[in-house]
Amino acid sequence: MTTAKKPTRASKSSTKKTAVKKVPADKKKAPKKKAPQAAAPNKSPRSLKQKLWSWFWRLSILMILALGTWLIYLDAQLRSQFDGNKWTLPAKVYARPLSLYPGLLLSTEQLKAELQWNDYKPVSNVVMPGTYGRDGKDWIIYRRAFSFADQVENAVKIRLSFASGRIDQLTIDGQREGLVRIEPQYIGGIFPAHHEDRELIALADVPPALVAALVAVEDRAFFDHYGISIRGILRAMKANVAAGRTVQGGSTLTQQLVKNFFLTNERSLQRKVKEALMALLLELHYSKEDILQAYLNEVYLGQSGRRSIHGIALASRFYFAKNVQQLNLSEVALLIGMIKGPSYYNPFRHPDRARTRRDLVLNVMAELKIISTTERINAQGKEIQVAASGRAGQREYPAFIQLVKRQLQSDYRLEDLQNTGLRIFTTLDPWLQHATEKSIQKHVDQLEKRAGYNKPTLEAAAVVTSVDGAEVRAIVGSRRVRYFGFNRALDAQRSIGSLAKPAVYLTALASGRYDWSSIIDDKSVSVAGQDGSLWQPRNYDKKDHGKLFMVDAMARSLNQATARLGMKVGISQVVDTFARLGIDKYIPPYPSILLGSLSMSPLEVTQMFQTYASGGFAMQPRVIQALTTSDNQVLTSYALEGRQAFSPELIENLRYGMQQVVVQGTGKRLGRTFNTTKIAAKTGTSDEQRDSWFAGFDDRHLAVIWLGRDDNKSTPFTGASGALPIWQNIFQRSGLEPLTPLVDLDWAWVNEYGQLVAKECGGIRRMPFMRGSLEGRAFAGREISCAEAKVSGDKVDATSANNRETSVDKKGGSSWFDWLF
């Protein structure tokens, strides 16, 4: 009875109910029959015995039938799950591949770092794919075979020579080539809710020593039993009794696989029986090799935050930053040893335990003659060496992956991303990402120290894109760069402050009524709002700078002058400019938006500045290059898109103003650092210094930096003192290329009245003008003689730089017209 009952309970099928019901029915009948029993005492014992027997047989048959049905059910379940795709495979996300070609500017520092992040090992003699070395001044790289998004490429041995920081010659197998790619770095996955990550491996690719060690340690009789091993159970029992506690499990590899693959972690006899039955069934249908391969891919080997590490392929990358084939004996033994308790024997956290366990495994291997005594001694003499955490197998870019997911989810179902093993090729540049992360970490710490905060208070975010293609090269969403939480680069909506100003000046330039030599007034402003409140923006230094060239107001980020200019060109025109720049949200036409009293995420700011950086093309920052299925069918390949929102000439003109920020304005520090002022940039500081922004680009990259506090309190930093140093550091690490002009503008000298004059006739500044706009006007002093030069009208204040104190609304600025005059 007991044996029959167990499976019925486990099956949870209707057979259970019938079995249970039958028993009380039997009992109920019994007392009723006691009455006739008394009348005929002779007959009753035989008939009762008979009845019991017959009931026993009937029940037994029923049980066997139920068991049979259940077995068939289990079998079907087992086969349907074990055939075909055994695992849901998270989408794999890759960085951009590093392309190598003659003429490429590439530091050996970067090359080395990228190779190492990609698990390439430095060796003295390069004979294996996945290794690299030096031959005199040349670099030899044995690139692994890889399925790129567009083609499958075989392993090749690359030789590179360098000259003045650039790749000079590139040869493959002795032949000169124009182009080769290093396979892209794996940068993370898009996981299902259970966060199970794994890399699949075929048994043929697993080193025999690893398989031998596994069998030796976990299930010596593996090749002899049929799924369960009586001997194993007995041996375990003996060991457990001797030790007085559970020290050994009697499970075979097959049972372990069944447990991990089909069953829950529940500890009950019923599960054990199910496990044993399924193990037998599995052995019946599949070969030992199939079972081993599945085991090696299924096995749980650790945890990295929410992500669980499954399979030896991923585990060897995770712990040792190596392919399984590259593991040495010590590492093989450690991996196998860890199966018993991945967190208990975690070599990152418990190197001593890990070492003891590894040595034990090596002893067993030597005992069984899998390795020689010398090999054992050598391997046991090795220190436990694991991949530096945060490197190689563990490099993760949570902020970037979040954006990948978001951009894909508009086209694909999340389920497909999590389950079908898609391969996502992105635009991430690991070198730039590294530079961005390091710069943020370093400077946020420094700034906090300077501000006297004694605990982490500041947060930061950054987005870096390519200027021409809007490809996102790096994203940081928090100072804790590996943090999977709130992504400030995408989701923090912060007041943009003066980053709005280029849009105001662009509107002015586009109107045709202004050029950079126009003289505008920095007198204090007062505008009455609809609710009667007054808007009275002040300059950062609380001073009035008088009349000045428009370009100086931009370079020095003067609030009063910009507000006046914005009111003159029209707030709705400025709102329209924001929309054309690609800002896809409602911007209320209030005067305060002129000075950036509107909230945007760093990514939205990037999109706005992208239009300036690209020469007038409004483009969405893009992270996905191509998407393929697990068997390499290209699903989508994303190409360059974007409409021309502003003429390149107009943008080139605006860029002059943005370069003046670096030449003479709030970004002056960059000119000194980089020894060039050919950088276009803008600082941004919001009210009460709650936000410190810096957005700027060189000839290759645009970077937008935000610094502030999550609680939106004020900080001691402006855009120039907070975010700018981070920007500067990123470009110091990754290299800066001076801007080249998009188009040629016309240039002429102007005098202090903003008039075009010859240099020798009082010309004080050389300024750019839209092409053709100078025709018919007094040009370069040719039509105005020196004597004729105007002596009346608006003139820049020579004293403007001396910062006169202003009187705030002396005339009583209640009327919002007063400032117009």
Place this chain on the structure above:
Amino acid sequence: MVRLAVLVFLFLQIIFVTTLSGCSGLPSASDAERHDPRQQQSTEETNVSIENDIVRLDEGEHHPAVQVLLTQAEEARQQGQHQQALSYLDRARQIQPRNSAIFYRQAWLNYQLGELQQVQQLLQRARLFLRASVANFEVLQRRIQTLQFKADAKQGY
């Protein structure tokens, strides 16, 4: 006689300098600098039958890396794998993000695929990065104009 001496001297000096730079492996910078993708643009062929159109994606003179990709793109195009061809062209574009000839080729292929919206923006970029300093730039300019006319006509402008 003096002239001869000077000549010989100069000659010897030239030989000396060339061998020196050749052997010492000093950064001659020749190849590397010459191939700087940002300094180099493509040159169109002129002696082709149809002057206002290209016949193949890989014709003309290009940066070596770009040449490789254009050749692959042309092969893919001939096999009717247009998406593949476009992805090679986009890789070329990433190596030389301001090479007018590459944008022109992207526009040219997109035109054949009927992607007229794409043709327009790609031609805008091709025009923006067209540099008069490049040899045979008139040829490329004419081709860009021709394609522009064709695209406009198809869109009914």
